[in-house]
Amino acid sequence: MEAKVITIxxxxxxxxxxxxxxxxxxxxxxxxxxxxxxxxxxxxxxxDVMMGLENRIVYDLVDVVEKRCRLRQALIRDKRFPNLFLLxxxxxxxxxxxxxxxxxxxxxxxxxxxxxxxxxxxxGIEHGFHTAxxxxxxxxxxxxxxxxxxxxxxxxxxxxxxxxxxxxxLIINRIKPEMVAKGDMLTVEDVxxxxxxxxxxxxxxxxxxxxxxxxxxxxVLDHSSPSGQAFKNIASRLLGKEVPFMELKGRENILxxxxxxxxxx
Amino acid sequence: MxxxxxxxxxxxITIIINGGEPKGxxxxxxxxxxxxGHFLRGNEVVLEIGSDYFGVxxxxxxxxxxxxxxxxxxxxxxxxxxxxxxxxxLGLEANKPTAKRPEYALVKRGPIRSGQSVNYxxxxxxxxxxxxxxxxxxxxxxxxxxxxxxxAYAGAPDDSSRRIYALSLEPTLLRIGNYLARxxxxxxSPGKGPETAFVQENQIVVEPWEH
Numbered sequence: 001m002e003a004k005v006i007t008i009x010x011x012x013x014x015x016x017x018x019x020x021x022x023x024x025x026x027x028x029x030x031x032x033x034x035x036x037x038x039x040x041x042x043x044x045x046x047x048d049v050m051m052g053l054e055n056r057i058v059y060d061l062v063d064v065v066e067k068r069c070r071l072r073q074a075l076i077r078d079k080r081f082p083n084l085f086l087l088x089x090x091x092x093x094x095x096x097x098x099x100x101x102x103x104x105x106x107x108x109x110x111x112x113x114x115x116x117x118x119x120x121x122x123x124g125i126e127h128g129f130h131t132a133x134x135x136x137x138x139x140x141x142x143x144x145x146x147x148x149x150x151x152x153x154x155x156x157x158x159x160x161x162x163x164x165x166x167x168x169x170l171i172i173n174r175i176k177p178e179m180v181a182k183g184d185m186l187t188v189e190d191v192x193x194x195x196x197x198x199x200x201x202x203x204x205x206x207x208x209x210x211x212x213x214x215x216x217x218x219x220v221l222d223h224s225s226p227s228g229q230a231f232k233n234i235a236s237r238l239l240g241k242e243v244p245f246m247e248l249k250g251r252e253n254i255l256x257x258x259x260x261x262x263x264x265x
Numbered sequence: 266m267x268x269x270x271x272x273x274x275x276x277x278i279t280i281i282i283n284g285g286e287p288k289g290x291x292x293x294x295x296x297x298x299x300x301x302g303h304f305l306r307g308n309e310v311v312l313e314i315g316s317d318y319f320g321v322x323x324x325x326x327x328x329x330x331x332x333x334x335x336x337x338x339x340x341x342x343x344x345x346x347x348x349x350x351x352x353x354x355l356g357l358e359a360n361k362p363t364a365k366r367p368e369y370a371l372v373k374r375g376p377i378r379s380g381q382s383v384n385y386x387x388x389x390x391x392x393x394x395x396x397x398x399x400x401x402x403x404x405x406x407x408x409x410x411x412x413x414x415x416x417a418y419a420g421a422p423d424d425s426s427r428r429i430y431a432l433s434l435e436p437t438l439l440r441i442g443n444y445l446a447r448x449x450x451x452x453x454s455p456g457k458g459p460e461t462a463f464v465q466e467n468q469i470v471v472e473p474w475e476h
Contacts, residue, residue, distance in 0.1 A: 158381045196375075
């Protein structure tokens with residue numbers, strides 16, 4: 001096996017990096033791959049919470065880097081999928097505890113034994129971001145359809161391309177079809193026109209994400225959830241399958257339709 | 266040394282005097298004008314003077330010579346402050362030479378993303394978009410074959426004769442030489458087609474880019 005290392009990053013905080021990492025990692029594992037989800041957000045770790053593995057952490061990434069334990073000891077096996085592992089971040093340290101070369105070394109050690117290593121990058125464009133980027137074979141940039149998030153995604157894509165880590169693949173998260181239909185939200189096309197990169201997934205806004213994050217059960221396990229389906233589709237595309245993008249149709253109520261009829265062009 | 270060359274430009278005639286002693290230069294010029302001066306009649310003349318030795322007297326003699334051929338000296342361009350002062354004393358416009366621009370344009374593929382900056386002394390051609398937060402700073406013109414949504418500064422630092430062209434001009438800020446303009450607040454009107462910005466009567470104006 002020769003693992004593919006995929007870093008998930010965004011620039012702006014709160015757009016869904018950790019949610020995407022947990023869900024795509026789980027979906028890849030569901031499809032039979034051996035996957036390590038690696039939390040590079042040292043000092044602000046969340047991936048363990050989203051995966052429901054918080055209380056199983058004994059050793060973390062910094063312990064591995066500083067050689068207080070072997071890599072295998074720090075890997076936490078998922079509750080549901082025996083082929084899914086979490087390498088948690090340290091909570092009591094900060095980004096300076098892990099250098100880009102350290103993360104490259106950790107990934108090199110994992111590479112022969114797994115299919116995918118997914119790295120959850122911290123927000124921002126500083127040291128932690130560069131560390132998370134260093135071992136990447138492929139980079140997924142995630143944004144929401146908001147001007148500020150798109151601006152930051154553009155900045156981050158520029159930095160990734162400058163380091164020749166591209167081509168970048170884009171996930172657009174938290175689309176509200178009703179708002180798009182009304183013209184109140186940037187459309188997928190608007191975002192793609194600005195960022196000019198390949199799209200790998202569009203994820204609708206979904207309240208079940210909040211429940212899933214709080215419970216530590218990734219939403220891909222909920223078969224009725226539209227966002228879960230969207231993350232499964234992303235995993236399939238990463239595996240090289242052609243999956244059509246979801247049709248996101250907003251439910252229009254009668255008032256919306258009336259107001260659209262009378263809107264002056 | 267010495268040597269005189271006469272160039273026709275869109276604005277009129279430029280006479281370049283490459284240093285040396287004024288008397289000799291005047292003699293050379295008189296000789297050239299005697300043979301070809303009648304072609305140049307009626308033109309405005311810019312004098313580029315590379316010599317430090319042109320005072321009021323020498324310049325006056327030079328202008329007298331030109332006027333005999335019905336040419337109208339209007340501007341003196343010289344590195345030397347003394348020459349510029351002499352020119353001003355005679356009522357001529359006097360300028361420092363603008364720095365030499367590279368002859369070739371820089372061609373760059375877009376998008377120029379947020380946080381990226383393209384800097385070049387000459388003209389810059391961007392094939393693709395300039396995104397918000399991206400910037401292009403050029404000593405010459407700027408041509409954007411795409412959407413210009415970021416900042417563009419043509420003629421940096423002080424050449425206001427430069428232009429900015431874009432297939433779609435929606436910048437956060439435009440600068441040309443010493444001038445600066447931002448689009449009117451709250452007005453988004455994409456789809457206007459290609460436009461060009463330039464300085465006219467001390468402000469940046471935008472027109473459709475038609476030729």
